[in-house]
Amino acid sequence: MDSVSLTYPKNSSWLEIDASKLRSNIEAFRSVSTQSSPSFRVGTVLKGNAYGHGLVPTLAVVHGLVDVLYVITPQDALVIRAFESTKGRPPCKILVLGATEPEEAVLLASKGVDMVVGDTGWDRMGPVLRQAGLVARVHVHIDSGLGREGFAPAHIPQALAFLKRDADVFDVVGSLSHFANTEDVTEQSYALEQLQVFERGCEVLCATLGVASLCERHFAASAASLVLPPARFDCVRIGLGLYGLWPSSETRLSAKIVLPSLPALKPVLSWRCRSQAVKWLPAGSYVGYGCTYRCDQDTRVAVLPVGYFDGYPRLLSSKAHVLVGGVRAPVLGRVMMNHIVVDVTRATKDDSPLLATLVGSDGPESLSVETLAGWAQTINYEFVTRLGAHLQRIVIET
């Protein structure tokens, strides 16, 4: 408790973002991937509020350390440009991976943000850009087998003929694709098929544009960048791994086999709160909605100001524990919108206010995102991105 300064929120939980671990994870991916080529680039994915870690706090740490920033929404790209101009930092290369509307494309082009041509609708953009006197830097998304955005190789000549027609306002700088199941398997036969489709798509695209090659090809997210070296191309798009989390246990297993040594990914996030109240409930008392828990003896409980509104899943009811003073304190009864009640009978010596760790380490114990995600029947990706945007993110150095 003493180590928690008064600037931390009192009646709400907060997230601690460890800057040194973020930097160390970037280095881990750089050292794995630069084996491919010296001009190789490492990009990081800041979508989903930086996987719940907070877009601006994460940006403040990674900006300048990576070669490209990937986001899904045009709004996030504008947040990054605003951050740069406020802080006086040189603009980083940004690529909006998601869909872009015509008005947004004009604004993004004016801010020097790269965009993805991944669906129909871009063919009417030529005159709009010309009118505005702008050139859009675009990357073509090739659907190699995910069935989400992108063009199948066979559709490229017709669907993308406009890129040659309007070559004065479209600067096609690269091509990309995205894997469907690299995280789910330890044998990558489907991914290898996707690589072939991508190569073919790039050839068709070059022929359609009448160019010899594309300067930037990128395909691999965290998992493929580790376990599928031929997928690294010119740049990797690191999402989950940046935050120190493994895409799956299969990926970790494969990485052990493929790489000379396993990269030390360090989880960046801790989630903590102070107690709202610590008190005794007499034997026979019920706890929480539905009266699903009944104390069979006098029980010292801590009421914690965290609930499913904050992203603490209701599926953790009567299942999870938090850490108090390095000891496990079980969640009693149901997770509520803004509260949980935990048993601290053994965890504390008295009824003074306490610090609880929902994710992270406390003394000899630690609670991983994976453990909580497993209890909540989901994956680490979903758990972190559902952490409430309203929670305060505090950047720390360890």
Ligand SMILES: *Cc1c(COP(=O)(O)O)cnc(C)c1O
């Ligand atoms: C989310 C995403 C990534 C990053 O995936 P991770 O598995 O989190 O590394 C990369 N590329 C695209 C297109 C994405 O949507």
